[in-house]
Amino acid sequence: MSYIVEMLHITKDFPGIRANDDITLQIEERSIHALLGENGAGKSTLMSILFGLYQPDGGTIRVRGREVKISDPNVATSLGIGMVHQHFKLVHNFTVTENIVLGMEPRKGPIIDIREAEKRVEEISKLYGLAVDPRARIEDISVGMQQRVEILKMLYRNAEILIFDEPTAVLTPQEIHELMQIMRKLVTEGKTILLITHKLKEIKEVADVCTVLRRGKLIGTVPVSETSEARMAEMMVGRQVSFHVEKSPARPGATLLRIEHLNVKTAKGVLGVRDLSLEVRAGEVLGLCGIEGNGQTELVQAITGLTRPESGRILLRDRDITHLSIKERTDAGIGHIPEDRQKHGLVLDFTLGENFIIHNYYEPPFARYGILNRKKIQENAERLIREFDVRSGQGALTAARSMSGGNQQKAIVAREIDRSPDVFIVAQPTRGLDVGAIEYIHKRIIEERDKGKAILLVSLELDEIMDVSDRIAVIYNGSIVAIVDAASTDENQLGLMMSGAYRPATAAAAQE
Amino acid sequence: MTARREKIVLPLIAVLLGFLLGSIIVIATGRSPLAMIGAIVKGFTGIDLLNPDVPFNPRYIGEFIIQAMPIILTGLAFAFASRTGLFSIGAEGQLMMGSLAATAVALLVKAPKVVHLPLVLLAAILAGALWGAIPGLLKAAFNVHEVVVTIMMNYIALHVNNYTILNIFGSVDRIKTAPFAPTALLKDPWLESITNGSRLNWGFIPVILALLIFSFIINRTTFGFSLRAVGYNKEAARYAGMKVNRNIVASMMIAGAFAGLAGAVITVGTFTFGRALPSAEGYGFDGIAVALVGGNEALGILLAGMLFGGLKAAQPLMQSQGIPREIAGIIQASIVLFVAMKFGIKMVLQKFERKQAPSTEGDRV
Numbered sequence: 001m002s003y004i005v006e007m008l009h010i011t012k013d014f015p016g017i018r019a020n021d022d023i024t025l026q027i028e029e030r031s032i033h034a035l036l037g038e039n040g041a042g043k044s045t046l047m048s049i050l051f052g053l054y055q056p057d058g059g060t061i062r063v064r065g066r067e068v069k070i071s072d073p074n075v076a077t078s079l080g081i082g083m084v085h086q087h088f089k090l091v092h093n094f095t096v097t098e099n100i101v102l103g104m105e106p107r108k109g110p111i112i113d114i115r116e117a118e119k120r121v122e123e124i125s126k127l128y129g130l131a132v133d134p135r136a137r138i139e140d141i142s143v144g145m146q147q148r149v150e151i152l153k154m155l156y157r158n159a160e161i162l163i164f165d166e167p168t169a170v171l172t173p174q175e176i177h178e179l180m181q182i183m184r185k186l187v188t189e190g191k192t193i194l195l196i197t198h199k200l201k202e203i204k205e206v207a208d209v210c211t212v213l214r215r216g217k218l219i220g221t222v223p224v225s226e227t228s229e230a231r232m233a234e235m236m237v238g239r240q241v242s243f244h245v246e247k248s249p250a251r252p253g254a255t256l257l258r259i260e261h262l263n264v265k266t267a268k269g270v271l272g273v274r275d276l277s278l279e280v281r282a283g284e285v286l287g288l289c290g291i292e293g294n295g296q297t298e299l300v301q302a303i304t305g306l307t308r309p310e311s312g313r314i315l316l317r318d319r320d321i322t323h324l325s326i327k328e329r330t331d332a333g334i335g336h337i338p339e340d341r342q343k344h345g346l347v348l349d350f351t352l353g354e355n356f357i358i359h360n361y362y363e364p365p366f367a368r369y370g371i372l373n374r375k376k377i378q379e380n381a382e383r384l385i386r387e388f389d390v391r392s393g394q395g396a397l398t399a400a401r402s403m404s405g406g407n408q409q410k411a412i413v414a415r416e417i418d419r420s421p422d423v424f425i426v427a428q429p430t431r432g433l434d435v436g437a438i439e440y441i442h443k444r445i446i447e448e449r450d451k452g453k454a455i456l457l458v459s460l461e462l463d464e465i466m467d468v469s470d471r472i473a474v475i476y477n478g479s480i481v482a483i484v485d486a487a488s489t490d491e492n493q494l495g496l497m498m499s500g501a502y503r504p505a506t507a508a509a510a511q512e
Numbered sequence: 513m514t515a516r517r518e519k520i521v522l523p524l525i526a527v528l529l530g531f532l533l534g535s536i537i538v539i540a541t542g543r544s545p546l547a548m549i550g551a552i553v554k555g556f557t558g559i560d561l562l563n564p565d566v567p568f569n570p571r572y573i574g575e576f577i578i579q580a581m582p583i584i585l586t587g588l589a590f591a592f593a594s595r596t597g598l599f600s601i602g603a604e605g606q607l608m609m610g611s612l613a614a615t616a617v618a619l620l621v622k623a624p625k626v627v628h629l630p631l632v633l634l635a636a637i638l639a640g641a642l643w644g645a646i647p648g649l650l651k652a653a654f655n656v657h658e659v660v661v662t663i664m665m666n667y668i669a670l671h672v673n674n675y676t677i678l679n680i681f682g683s684v685d686r687i688k689t690a691p692f693a694p695t696a697l698l699k700d701p702w703l704e705s706i707t708n709g710s711r712l713n714w715g716f717i718p719v720i721l722a723l724l725i726f727s728f729i730i731n732r733t734t735f736g737f738s739l740r741a742v743g744y745n746k747e748a749a750r751y752a753g754m755k756v757n758r759n760i761v762a763s764m765m766i767a768g769a770f771a772g773l774a775g776a777v778i779t780v781g782t783f784t785f786g787r788a789l790p791s792a793e794g795y796g797f798d799g800i801a802v803a804l805v806g807g808n809e810a811l812g813i814l815l816a817g818m819l820f821g822g823l824k825a826a827q828p829l830m831q832s833q834g835i836p837r838e839i840a841g842i843i844q845a846s847i848v849l850f851v852a853m854k855f856g857i858k859m860v861l862q863k864f865e866r867k868q869a870p871s872t873e874g875d876r877v
Contacts, residue, residue, distance in 0.1 A: 338751060
């Protein structure tokens with residue numbers, strides 16, 4: 001058997017951390033090879049080395065049996081290696097075609113031949129079953145479509161080895177399903193795929209071989225058909241992982257958060273939330289499930305104060321908070337894990353320690369008479385890093401920007417749970433996290449519930465909603481179409497309700 | 513390379529490259545770069561390498577500090593706004609308003625020095641802050657871009673200054689006002705005498721205080737914390753409940769205060785009378801360069817301000833060596849250019865570091 005790519009004994013050091021320690025990875029041609037590991041296990045570093053973004057401190061790389069030195073991404077491209085990054089690298093006000101041909105434009109004399117470019121894009125997209133509108137602007141198309149543009153960009157550059165860095169982290173369940181089909185199609189057309197992920201389900205569904213990394217070290221390589229999700233999870237985390245959230249039945253108390261006839265406009269000026277009413281009680285997790293873009297974001301932003309509702313009321317312990325500022329709401333007892341961690345959750349250029357105190361930086365013990373107390377800030381950071389197992393190269397002084405996505409999210413969760421708010425708005429808390437971290441965050445959410453807090457969990461992951469919630473509210477087109485008991489529902493029923501096709505009689509009664 | 517080391521090494525390389533380019537141009541014009549270096553050394557230290565008869569003249573040190581003081585302050589002004597994510601080019605106008613306020617208080621108030629001089633400085637600080645508040649308020653209330661507003665405000669300040677000096681304070685020669693009372697001045701005969709008759713004055717005391725205050729506010733206070741948060745990520749600051757708009761106004765006011773103080777340091781330090789100006793003198797734009805090279809940090813601004821001040825002071829000395837004075841301007845401009853090219857310099861450095869890496873790898877295989 002010949003390998004198309006071999007990375008032998010790769011070692012890479014960063015300040016304070018050995019990201020890759022003697023890792024060997026061998027990839028067969030025309031296969032889907034998964035690279036599995038927790039956040040910060042060294043997957044992205046290894047792939048960045050293969051793509052020429054980093055230089056290894058030791059080890060060799062062979063492509064098609066020949067030893068190569070990949071000094072920058074241009075070398076990788078010429079070797080037929082392409083990469084779809086987790087955060088897309090697209091020009092937003094360019095069209096799909098312009099983005100794909102950028103840097104390799106077909107020309108007619110000195111002028112870009114956009115007709116020819118569009119024709120070629122269409123040819124490639126037909127060949128691999130990647131339907132896109134070549135003339136659409138990036139800012140007007142969905143995230144799933146944008147990802148297709150990234151894939152087409154690689155194919156346009158004749159990439160044979162395609163690296164996908166956490167490709168499903170930003171996709172809806174439907175888009176994930178489509179992506180899996182695209183990947184299969186690419187392999188039958190002769191491509192080789194390297195899939196970086198921590199989602200076991202996806203590996204089981206699509207990959208042939210799986211290599212597991214943990215804390216920078218190689219744990220092993222296994223054929224996917226001969227292993228189980230539980231076994232892979234154990235290899236990744238280093239202990240047995242429970243996929244199911246352990247929890248006792250909820251003991252709901254008084255209603256802490258009450259939303260009455262709320263209407264909220266989206267950024268584009270249309271109503272995103274329509275006449276929505278909802279109650280969350282102390283000691284319960286209410287899961288809000290729905291397909292992305294059905295008003296979840298607007299609802300969360302209206303509750304937390306990031307946007308102003310058009311009409312309706314929001315009550316916290318029977319106190320009207322509809323017109324309070326963000327600060328006043330925070331002080332009144334609302335906590336918020338925002339869905340966009342890089343936009344709202346963190347100041348990426350701040351250190352970890354600074355990010356931990358972003359809500360209460362002006363209060364003792366962190367400040368007195370307007371002067372910051374560095375020692376206390378440091379101690380607070382060290383405590384949270386320890387307690388929540390946030391992995392960072394330089395402790396409290398680590399720049400948030402330099403941390404992996406999963407650890408950034410852990411830092412936000414640590415900060416918000418530590419404040420212990422009465423009403424906790426949790427949006428996409430585990431997006432992009434590995435099973436170990438997910439298990440931990442779910443456990444902490446349930447602990448908060450058992451302390452008598454009211455929790456509104458907003459998630460696009462049905463598994464998460466069903467596992468963690470006590471009651472589930474289904475949102476469709478800005479309104480709650482049903483509220484059901486988590487114990488007495490299933491994926492099919494929720495799926496139907498999310499698509500607006502099915503509306504149980506009980507739901508109508510619950511809304512009255 | 514760590515971020516901290518980078519912040520020190522990259523500007524240093526830029527400075528070296530700037531001088532290198534300056535030397536090449538001097539050689540191209542057929543003169544000796546040694547004469548240029550001699551002039552620059554003399555401008556900074558007063559030590560004359562080329563003339564053994566007068567080996568040391570402290571007057572040059574005094575003159576170089578005079579040049580550095582106002583651009584350190586305008587550098588602080590630009591940097592402070594910059595830390596809140598604002599690109600303010602209004603230091604020029606804020607400086608002129610500060611200078612005008614200093615002139616007004618110097619001419620109109622009669623008091624002993626301990627009262628009069630602090631009043632002059634305070635008036636300049638307040639005038640600068642108020643002039644800075646206007647673009648801040650417009651930004652906060654209507655999201656009008658601060659670059660446009662501050663440019664316009666610079667022109668308004670120039671003409672307000674000239675109108676007031678000429679028509680209200682009654683300039684006799686259409687250039688300057690009557691001389692100020694000595695109680696209003698930063699000037700001191702003793703400082704002048706120890707520097708062999710330079711214009712050195714007590715202005716460096718408020719400059720040092722301003723540097724310390726800048727550093728303290730930005731790094732140690734909760735106010736500075738929220739300013740930096742707004743500067744780095746406005747949305748996250750809003751999410752955390754910070755008052756973003758209030759911070760924008762406050763930041764522009766404090767930036768204006770630094771620039772206003774610069775106006776006073778010039779008017780009652782370097783000069784002894786209010787002046788009508790034919791056009792802006794460029795302190796504001798020099799300040800942007802100083803802040804850029806200084807990395808928006810107090811210590812960096814101090815060093816960059818001294819460097820550019822010294823280059824300015826060296827200009828007449830170069831001319832006396834037969835080297836065009838514009839060379840100093842070219843060096844200054846190319847330093848800024850090289851700092852702006854820091855990503856390119858970083859790439860070259862990384863390539864260099866990488867070239868050394870394979871040798872250790874080779875040992876292992």
